[in-house]
Amino acid sequence: MTELQKQIIKLFKQGLNKTQIILDGVCMGxxxxxxxxxxxxxxxxxxxxxxxxxxxxxxFGAALPACQVLFGVSKNYAKTFEFPLWLEEKKEPTRWDIYIPDVWADLKI
Structure with a gap:
């Protein structure tokens, strides 16, 4: 986390403390x-x-690809899961692409 992010969060918390609002969590954008x-x-x-x-x-050295955080909440928990959603389109296949032959005869051992 950068120093700028830390300063903004500190100011945000100071503002909340003045209002007496209690939050289960915070999402900033x-x-x-x-x-x-x-x-x-x-x-x-x-x-x-x-x-x-x-x-x-x-x-600021914070030049990352476009990204949003997908997270879930429930009645009992402020956060139940979290996944980064990288929004840039991949131009090349990932290492997990696997060829599966349509016909077993195409499979060479």
Whole structure:
């Protein structure tokens, strides 16, 4: 987490403390670097940028591909699961692509 992110979270918390609002968790958006902090008073989820890297994010070393955090909540828990959704299209096959022959005769051992 960058120093800028830490400062923004600190200011946000100071504002909440003045209002006496109690939250189970916090989701903040449009930082150029996704992050999650587990806290005693609930998770703090920081979403990445929808547009990806730009000149501004390059200045802070936070130029990651476009990403959003998908997370679930329930009646009993502030966060039940979390997955990063990388929004840039892959241009090459991943290492998990496996060829499965249509006909067993095509299979050569």
């Amino acid at each position: 449009h930082f150029h670097q996704p992050a999650t902090m587990e806290r005693v008073n609930g998770p703090q989820i920081i979403n990445g940028s929808l547009k990806g890297p730009d000149e501004y994010s390059l200045q």
